[in-house]
Amino acid sequence: MNGxxxxxxxxxxxxxxxxxxxxxxxxxxPQTGRTDDENKSVRVGSNDSSKEKKLETATLGGGCFWCVExxxxxxxxxxxxxxxxxxxxxxxxxxxxxxxxxxxxxxVCQITFDSSIISFEEMLLYFFNSHDPTTLNKQGQDVGxxxxxxxxxxxxxxxxxxxxxxxxxxxxxxFGNKKIVTEISPLPDFYPAEDYHQNYFKLHPRAAxxxxxxxxxxxxxxxxxxxxxxxxxxKEKEEKKGTSR
Numbered sequence: 001m002n003g004x005x006x007x008x009x010x011x012x013x014x015x016x017x018x019x020x021x022x023x024x025x026x027x028x029x030p031q032t033g034r035t036d037d038e039n040k041s042v043r044v045g046s047n048d049s050s051k052e053k054k055l056e057t058a059t060l061g062g063g064c065f066w067c068v069e070x071x072x073x074x075x076x077x078x079x080x081x082x083x084x085x086x087x088x089x090x091x092x093x094x095x096x097x098x099x100x101x102x103x104x105x106x107x108v109c110q111i112t113f114d115s116s117i118i119s120f121e122e123m124l125l126y127f128f129n130s131h132d133p134t135t136l137n138k139q140g141q142d143v144g145x146x147x148x149x150x151x152x153x154x155x156x157x158x159x160x161x162x163x164x165x166x167x168x169x170x171x172x173x174x175f176g177n178k179k180i181v182t183e184i185s186p187l188p189d190f191y192p193a194e195d196y197h198q199n200y201f202k203l204h205p206r207a208a209x210x211x212x213x214x215x216x217x218x219x220x221x222x223x224x225x226x227x228x229x230x231x232x233x234x235k236e237k238e239e240k241k242g243t244s245r
Contacts, residue, residue, distance in 0.1 A: 052116065053079075053114045053116060054114060054115040054116045055079065055112055055113070055114055055115075056112070056113060056115045056120065056154075057110055057111060057112050057113070057154065058110075058111045058113065058120060058123050058124075058151075058158070059086055059108050059109070059110045059111070059151075059152040059154075059187055059190060060108060060109060060111065060123075060127050060150070060151055060152070061086070061087075061106040061107060061108035061109075061147075061148060061149065061150040061151075061152075062127060062130060062131035062133070062139065062149055062150075063107070063131050063139025063140070063142050063147045063149075064107060064139065064142050064147065064209075064213070065083040065084070065107040065108060065109050065193065065197065066083070066197070066200040066201060066209070066210070066214060067130070067131070067139075067213060067214050067217055068081075068083075068107075068108070068109040068127075068130070068131075069081045069083050069109050069198075069199070069200065069201065070200075070201035070202075070210075070214045070217065070218060071126060071130045071217060071218070071221055072109060072111050072123075072126070073199075073201075073202070074218065074221060075113075075118065075123075075126055076117060076118065077113050077114045077115075077117030077118030078111055078112070078113045078114075078118070079112045079113065079114060080111070080112040081109050081110075081111050081112075082109065082110045082111075082192050082193075082198065083107070083108075083109050083192070083193045083197045083198055083200070084107075084108060084109070084110060084190055084191050084192040084193045085098050085103075085105040085106070085107065085108065085190075085191045085193060086105060086106060086108045086110075086152055086187070086188055086189065086190045086191070087104060087105055087106045087108075087150065087152065087183075087185065087188055088103040088104035088105030088106075088188075089103065089104045090103040090104070090105070091189070091191075092191055093105050093191060094194070095193060095194055095197065098146050099144075099146065101144040101145050101146055103146075104145070105146060105191075106145070106146055106147070106148050106150050107146055107147060107193075108150065108152065108190070110190050110192075111123070120157075120158055120161050121161050121164070121165055124151070124161065124162060124165045125165065125228075126221070126224070127151070128165070128166075128169060128174075128180075128182075129220070129221070129224050130217055130220070130221060131149060131217075132149075132175075133149045133175070133180045133181065133182045134175050134178035134179060134180055134181060135149075135181070136148070136181045140213060141213075148183055149180075149181065149182040149183065150182060150183040150184075150185065151182060151183070151184050151185075152185055152186065152187040152188070152190075153184065153185070153186060153187060154187050159184060159186075162182075162184050163184065166180050166182065166184075201214050
């Protein structure tokens with residue numbers, strides 16, 4: 001699909017959804033989505049109020065930031081997700097400018113998480129599961145450098161963790177023989193996106209883009225969470241067997 005034509009369609013979809021939102025008292029999730037209460041059932045980890053929170057941030061780009069946001073808002077241990085722009089040469093970029101691909105920015109989400117509940121490496125596992133890191137500057141119909149796969153690290157520890165996870169995924173052939181092309185760069189300035197981009201899926205679950213692109217990602221996430229839970233349970237059983245001998 002032509003890049004500019006797709007961007008225009010996405011912007012139009014956004015404006016129509018905003019107008020609909022202003023005329024409605026509230027939105028309900030479609031059957032293919034989940035209510036806020038149901039979302040709690042697919043979160044992983046456990047909140048322990050007796051533990052002191054250790055808040056850190058991860059800045060990740062994996063295509064459209066609406067998608068990345070919707071995924072991480074369903075992960076336990078994540079306390080805040082802000083959609084925005086990073087990695088470009090222009091100060092205070094607008095959505096329209098970023099969509100041209102000429103500012104150098106990527107659509108990203110800056111995610112605040114409690115590292116006493118979820119580690120940065122676990123955050124990366126969800127990241128690589130939620131998009132295709134083997135396609136350069138492209139995620140589905142979203143094409144351009146603004147949709148590149150990228151990890152903007154805050155320190156050497158995050159950089160080393162990212163390199164480690166990519167090496168492990170490559171060794172395990174998680175993406176077959178395809179090379180992971182995710183950019184790993186130090187975090188430059190981060191600019192929050194316009195208000196109408198925040199909490200997009202929560203507010204507009206029936207929008208065409210959400211139904212066709214975000215809902216499948218959420219279903220994939222739910223499947224991944226179940227697999228991780230089963231893997232963890234098997235590991236715990238094996239460890240229990242070992243200690244009982």
